[in-house]
Amino acid sequence: MQNTQEGLEKGQPAKKLGTFAGVFTPSILTILGIILFMRLGYVVGAAGLWQALLILFIANSISVLTSISLSAIATNLTVRGGGDYYLISRTLGLEFGGALGLVLFLAQAVSIGFYCMGFGEVVAGLFGASHVAAQLIALLAISGLFILAWKGADWATRFQYVVMVILGLALLSFFVGGLQSWNSHLLNQNWTPAADSPGFWVLFAVFFPAVTGFTQGVSMSGDLEEPGKSLPLGTFLAVGVSILVYFAAAFIFAGNLPQEALTVDYLAMNRVAFISLLISVGVFAATLSSAMASFLGAPRILQSLASDKIFPFLNFFAKGAGPQNNPQRAVLLAGVIAVATVALGDLNLIAGVVAMFFLISYGLLNYATYFEARAASPSFRPRFKWFNQHASLAGALVCLAAMLAIDWKSGALAVAVLFILYQYLQHTVPQSRWADSRRSYHLQQVRENLLKISREPEHPRDWRPQILAYSDSRERRKRLLMFSNWLVGKSGLTTLVRVVEGRGAQRSLKKHEAENELYKDIVDSGVPAFPLVVAATTFEIGNPLLLQAFGFGPLKANTLLLNFHSSYSQQFFSEQRNNFGRNLRAALRLGYNLVVLDGQDDEWSHIDALAAESRRVDVWYQSGNSGSLMLLLGHLLTRTEYWQQAQLRVVTPVQNDDREATQETLKKELELARIEAVIDVADDCRAATVVQNSADASLVLLPLHLKGGQIVDSEGGMVERLLQQLPLVALVVAAQEIDLDAEPEEGVAGLLAEAEDALTAARSRLQKADKEVQEQNQLIEASLEKMLAASEESDNQTLANIHAELHQLRSQLDKMTRHSAKAEVKVEHEKLRVERLREEHRLGASSPEGKMD
Numbered sequence: 001m002q003n004t005q006e007g008l009e010k011g012q013p014a015k016k017l018g019t020f021a022g023v024f025t026p027s028i029l030t031i032l033g034i035i036l037f038m039r040l041g042y043v044v045g046a047a048g049l050w051q052a053l054l055i056l057f058i059a060n061s062i063s064v065l066t067s068i069s070l071s072a073i074a075t076n077l078t079v080r081g082g083g084d085y086y087l088i089s090r091t092l093g094l095e096f097g098g099a100l101g102l103v104l105f106l107a108q109a110v111s112i113g114f115y116c117m118g119f120g121e122v123v124a125g126l127f128g129a130s131h132v133a134a135q136l137i138a139l140l141a142i143s144g145l146f147i148l149a150w151k152g153a154d155w156a157t158r159f160q161y162v163v164m165v166i167l168g169l170a171l172l173s174f175f176v177g178g179l180q181s182w183n184s185h186l187l188n189q190n191w192t193p194a195a196d197s198p199g200f201w202v203l204f205a206v207f208f209p210a211v212t213g214f215t216q217g218v219s220m221s222g223d224l225e226e227p228g229k230s231l232p233l234g235t236f237l238a239v240g241v242s243i244l245v246y247f248a249a250a251f252i253f254a255g256n257l258p259q260e261a262l263t264v265d266y267l268a269m270n271r272v273a274f275i276s277l278l279i280s281v282g283v284f285a286a287t288l289s290s291a292m293a294s295f296l297g298a299p300r301i302l303q304s305l306a307s308d309k310i311f312p313f314l315n316f317f318a319k320g321a322g323p324q325n326n327p328q329r330a331v332l333l334a335g336v337i338a339v340a341t342v343a344l345g346d347l348n349l350i351a352g353v354v355a356m357f358f359l360i361s362y363g364l365l366n367y368a369t370y371f372e373a374r375a376a377s378p379s380f381r382p383r384f385k386w387f388n389q390h391a392s393l394a395g396a397l398v399c400l401a402a403m404l405a406i407d408w409k410s411g412a413l414a415v416a417v418l419f420i421l422y423q424y425l426q427h428t429v430p431q432s433r434w435a436d437s438r439r440s441y442h443l444q445q446v447r448e449n450l451l452k453i454s455r456e457p458e459h460p461r462d463w464r465p466q467i468l469a470y471s472d473s474r475e476r477r478k479r480l481l482m483f484s485n486w487l488v489g490k491s492g493l494t495t496l497v498r499v500v501e502g503r504g505a506q507r508s509l510k511k512h513e514a515e516n517e518l519y520k521d522i523v524d525s526g527v528p529a530f531p532l533v534v535a536a537t538t539f540e541i542g543n544p545l546l547l548q549a550f551g552f553g554p555l556k557a558n559t560l561l562l563n564f565h566s567s568y569s570q571q572f573f574s575e576q577r578n579n580f581g582r583n584l585r586a587a588l589r590l591g592y593n594l595v596v597l598d599g600q601d602d603e604w605s606h607i608d609a610l611a612a613e614s615r616r617v618d619v620w621y622q623s624g625n626s627g628s629l630m631l632l633l634g635h636l637l638t639r640t641e642y643w644q645q646a647q648l649r650v651v652t653p654v655q656n657d658d659r660e661a662t663q664e665t666l667k668k669e670l671e672l673a674r675i676e677a678v679i680d681v682a683d684d685c686r687a688a689t690v691v692q693n694s695a696d697a698s699l700v701l702l703p704l705h706l707k708g709g710q711i712v713d714s715e716g717g718m719v720e721r722l723l724q725q726l727p728l729v730a731l732v733v734a735a736q737e738i739d740l741d742a743e744p745e746e747g748v749a750g751l752l753a754e755a756e757d758a759l760t761a762a763r764s765r766l767q768k769a770d771k772e773v774q775e776q777n778q779l780i781e782a783s784l785e786k787m788l789a790a791s792e793e794s795d796n797q798t799l800a801n802i803h804a805e806l807h808q809l810r811s812q813l814d815k816m817t818r819h820s821a822k823a824e825v826k827v828e829h830e831k832l833r834v835e836r837l838r839e840e841h842r843l844g845a846s847s848p849e850g851k852m853d
Helices: 019-031 034-038 040-047 049-074 084-092 094-126 131-151 153-180 184-189 200-211 218-223 227-254 259-264 268-272 276-307 312-318 328-344 348-374 389-428 438-454 474-488 504-525 539-549 567-572 577-589 601-609 625-637 659-673 687-694 719-724 747-790 796-843
Strands: 466-470 493-501 530-536 559-563 593-598 616-620 647-653 678-682 699-703 705-707 710-712 728-733
Touching: 019 153, 019 227, 019 276, 034 040, 034 094, 034 200, 034 227, 034 276, 040 049, 040 200, 040 227, 040 259, 040 268, 049 084, 049 200, 049 227, 049 348, 049 389, 084 094, 084 276, 084 348, 094 131, 094 276, 094 328, 094 348, 094 389, 131 153, 131 276, 131 328, 153 227, 153 268, 153 276, 184 227, 200 389, 227 268, 259 268, 268 276, 276 312, 276 328, 312 328, 348 389, 348 438, 466 474, 474 493, 474 504, 474 559, 474 593, 474 625, 493 504, 493 539, 504 530, 530 539, 539 577, 601 728, 616 625, 616 687, 625 647, 625 659, 625 699, 625 728, 647 659, 647 687, 659 678, 678 687, 687 699, 687 719, 710 719, 747 796
Parallel strands: 466 493, 466 559, 493 530, 559 593, 616 647, 616 699, 647 678, 699 728
Antiparallel strands: 593 728, 705 710
């Protein structure tokens, strides 16, 4: 926030407000407003006492739930000025906060005019004056409140103390009169709704503005001595006291006046009060106090918004006056808006939209707290003990439901205004001016999704290019990044890599400089990528460590990309056989595909000069892993905007001198892979044939061949001669199996499902065998009992038959026992198989070790 120095220069410290003056007083005076004095009796009469109590319960639930959320955020960070705007902007970001802050200022500024207009109409009604007189009285009220707001929070607080005394006396008069004339019979009659009741939600809409003032104290956050302590305590006290007052007042109305009187007389409170004059004075005080609270809150929201420099045209209002940094410029603008509101007259539509803005602010405040808690950031440590993230989510949902129930048209208009402002900020503000909770939330999402991925079997259909792009040349780095972005499209990730050599402190300095260089080049290129610098004594030491350690959990790179003519390519593809073999085999054994890009400046310029539909990508396809990888990369290229209209042509050498059969075979492979391309059959894949067919292409994808530690063409010649005669070329070799037509049932998932099915079947057979053994044992026991019973009375033949039967039963039991044992062994075998497959999946062993084809 912008701090003025005038008071400090004079040695006068700014005087801050406490809980009672800064939070409780403005909140309670706004809640106990015109609805309590002039509409609560009507709601009780029309809705019946039980529905009125339900309306009070739902409306106050929003107050309580939002107060819980407010208390959590207020005790988790140091609350500056700006109230709701500050809390939401520091949690959901400047787009939400800025959009809401602007409309909240307008809503509260318009509310000043509404409340003053209500005051004017009551005064004019007492004297039988016209509507014009009511407007003049409202303008006089605005003028008086403007002077108090201009003087500062101290002066306004003194005025609010006077108003609080008047409201207290008015309510005391009402409750005393109500208790004296209490009638239980009337209470029973008023229990049910009136015959001509307009309906529950209409009456809810009438009453709901009564509870929209409990965050008025939050708007004074910049003037509080201890915001973290005062905001929760003051808000809960205001909400608690108001709940008691409203519920008690509802019972007093129902127990004192008949339903007919309550539904037609908006001044029914005067009939109940012990001194009716105090009620009239209380109505004046209620309207003026609500207007005063808005006159204090609205300018402070605008000042906080302006200090954050989100809307440049509002920067003028950031400057305050005096040691308390009183926002006099914003007070002046709020006063002008209030006067314009009174001058407009009929404001029913605007009134509905204003109510929606308050509801949206409460809903976003609740959601912001849930969002903060859901992010599970270690920095979220609210001192408020009774916070629960589900209560905040419930508060947001209740606010949404209330918007739809009250007036969905006004709600839709309010949401549309917020959406337009949100989009404006998203496209005009280059970056956030402070830390908010969005990054913590996204980190939590990354954590949860990585854990989910690690529990799911890997499948060929999930393959997508995750690229490590090696670049040591700033001149060629931008184009390498562009090419990598073409390959990954919107499906993979690029990490821009450098391996710097050095020792001791020099190595750390080189690493820091290289990181800054990569960051700048990535930003300048406009390509989404991550920088990574590894410092080592030599490239031969640092690079293998990088290849083995790169990645996080299941998210690992699978492809290396580098320029052909660079120090990296010399280190990877050195003329020295041992150096080349060590680097290449390390990458292949670790499952990395290799893409080597060759492109000169004139070749890049030629592609850029071509019309989009005139570009062509040639893929020289040969059956195998590398061919499948080139097909997939060619397809991914045509999914990008740059190559979207280009023609994809797949060229393959003729097989067995049968062009038609070769073309038909390739056509079926492309159909299975669901890749659309033009098919061309060449005589062979010699360098001269490649040049003859692809010299006029825009980009050529060729297999990468190696011989004697060098990159060669298909005939074993130096590849440089071939590259000089071709346009932009990418040499590709695969270290992984790329199964373009894999079915969902294939892969580790299918094997694991098959193993689990086999385990289930084995367990079923074991259960069946055990059951048969038990049944056989029962038969044997029955046979033994039969033998014992017949031993004394039966002849020898009968006993012999029983012995034979028993022997047969025991033989069958032995056979069944052996079957059961075999079934048990089978179960253990299948169980071990399932566990092995799960372990392989967990360790990432499901990816086969690649072989260069």
